[in-house]
Amino acid sequence: MTTTDQLHSIAEASELTGLSTHTLRYYERAGLMLDPVDRASSSHRRYSQSDINWVTFLTKLRSTSMPIARVREYVELCRRGEDTVADRLELLLTHRIVVAAQLDEMTKSLAAIDFKIATYQGSHPYEERQASQQ
């Protein structure tokens, strides 16, 4: 719970998050970091564990197609403190609906693809299948 935090170079942060160093800098410039990333005396970035955790959560938002601008809105609410919790909740609940719809559409698409795969594999035993125009 205390800040015995080990600090990470941008290369390490890249390893840990799966984002490129370019993207990490880009996200920072885009205002997506919760608080300013520490700097070494050399001005090199030093990522704390909590920075890493934040970026990790951020990638969950991104991987569910939340636009950068929306992520920024969310971060800005976070930075404004505890009295924005209701707004943050609403934002996430709204996003949740989008994600559920995405999952649903994707599942249906997968089913259609699987159906096509089955026709190629010969869904009917004994070669009873008909020639399809697709």
Place this chain on the structure above:
Amino acid sequence: MTTTDQLHSIAEASELTGLSTHTLRYYERAGLMLDPVDRASSSHRRYSQSDINWVTFLTKLRSTSMPIARVREYVELCRRGEDTVADRLELLLTHRIVVAAQLDEMTKSLAAIDFKIATYQGSHPYEERQASQQ
């Protein structure tokens, strides 16, 4: 099974597929149609039911993030006839793996978002929750 096919204007095709007329023309130019779309004497497009069905399947590929170029590869295989079935199958099976991974990542991201939602809603009854830095 016979071609009693009703023909559809591009506006109707747009309605039926959920794609804009712009996108329908774009896909055609991009070589994504299985066979050439019929034209009225006026040169207006006339979509057959099988065109519609094809576009519908095409959107399943697109909605699972298959790039346009890959869809085109697939279509070209389809056009080359029955001896490309093995290649088509391989292409779809490869894509299937990608889609499954996407579904998995999305599901995990949703879980992370739900977890955050729960913390905002007060996951613990009786307000036992701690202030989080996020």
Place this chain on the structure above:
DNA sequence: ATTTGACTTAGAGTGCGCTCTAAGTTCTAC
């Protein structure tokens, strides 16, 4: 001390998938 590689910045460039424009033609309704 010098080389090598990792880092810094601001800003330009890229790739993808549309999306729109403009100028012209055709269909539908009156």
Place this chain on the structure above:
DNA sequence: GTAGAACTTAGAGCGCACTCTAAGTCAAAT
């Protein structure tokens, strides 16, 4: 026959999310 909507084309433009560049600074090893 004329108005207005829907269609046609080739090609330009756009938005998003990176991704890269260039010129310079800093760090670790020899």
